Amino acid sequence: xxxxxxxxxxxxxxxxxxxxxxxxxxxxxxxxxxxxxxxxxxxxxxxxxxxxxxxxxxxxxxxxxxxxxxxxxxxxxxxxxxxxxxxxxxxxxxxxxxxxxxxxxxxxxxxxx
Amino acid sequence: xxxxxxxxxxxxxxxxxxxxxxxxxxxxxxxxxxxxxxxxxxxxxxxxxxxxxxxxxxxxxxxxxxxxxxxxxxxxxxxxxxxxxxxxxxxxxxxxxxxxxxxxxxxxxxxxxx
Numbered sequence: 001x002x003x004x005x006x007x008x009x010x011x012x013x014x015x016x017x018x019x020x021x022x023x024x025x026x027x028x029x030x031x032x033x034x035x036x037x038x039x040x041x042x043x044x045x046x047x048x049x050x051x052x053x054x055x056x057x058x059x060x061x062x063x064x065x066x067x068x069x070x071x072x073x074x075x076x077x078x079x080x081x082x083x084x085x086x087x088x089x090x091x092x093x094x095x096x097x098x099x100x101x102x103x104x105x106x107x108x109x110x111x112x113x
Numbered sequence: 114x115x116x117x118x119x120x121x122x123x124x125x126x127x128x129x130x131x132x133x134x135x136x137x138x139x140x141x142x143x144x145x146x147x148x149x150x151x152x153x154x155x156x157x158x159x160x161x162x163x164x165x166x167x168x169x170x171x172x173x174x175x176x177x178x179x180x181x182x183x184x185x186x187x188x189x190x191x192x193x194x195x196x197x198x199x200x201x202x203x204x205x206x207x208x209x210x211x212x213x214x215x216x217x218x219x220x221x222x223x224x225x226x227x
Binding site: 004032034036041042043044045046049051090092096098099100101102103104105106 | 117146148153154155156157158161168169171203205212213215216217218219220221223
């Protein structure tokens with residue numbers, strides 16, 4: 001079985017401040033981890049992924065995420081948030097022996113000017 | 114390069130009716146997955162098609178069925194619609210040989226059951 005928890009429904013930050021969106025996961029085997037972003041009435045856009053290797057992964061639009069195996073976490077970070085980063089963010093996990101993605105419930109990020 | 118395209122974008126159906134949603138994968142992709150995203154929730158995996166076969170299924174009833182065509186496009190069929198089937202249905206495509214690649218999502222079909 002695999003699952004994802006995003007403990008915060010909402011994250012509010014001021015523009016220019018660091019942004020962190022938390023994610024923890026559970027899988028039976030080794031994980032593939034992903035972050036996606038969703039804008040209103042749109043599909044999901046891929047931000048970044050962890051497959052293997054370096055624990056710090058860099059992705060699109062200045063986002064990065066840190067894989068922590070001991071804490072089973074994959075938190076999304078951005079050093080300086082923009083108003084345009086306001087959106088719904090989803091963390092997802094896939095067991096390497098599986099085909100399906102399991103998503104968290106999502107975190108709404110609001111960046112105020 | 115066209116991404117994943119879904120049709121229609123919106124539709125309204127009555128309880129008990131049947132609906133068919135369509136998906137064309139990203140050029141070069143051969144695997145299609147379908148997800149249901151209810152309001153305020155994360156997407157839930159329905160099933161995945163590869164080589165015209167359903168190769169994995171999520172926890173959805175048999176009312177949900179699908180098909181993949183030789184050109185890799187796919188359909189999702191839902192029979193005997195319930196009010197609870199109202200959701201955004203997302204199609205995602207990927208390339209089977211690149212097992213660790215990310216899935217690309219379409220914009221979704223918003224289904225409303227009344």
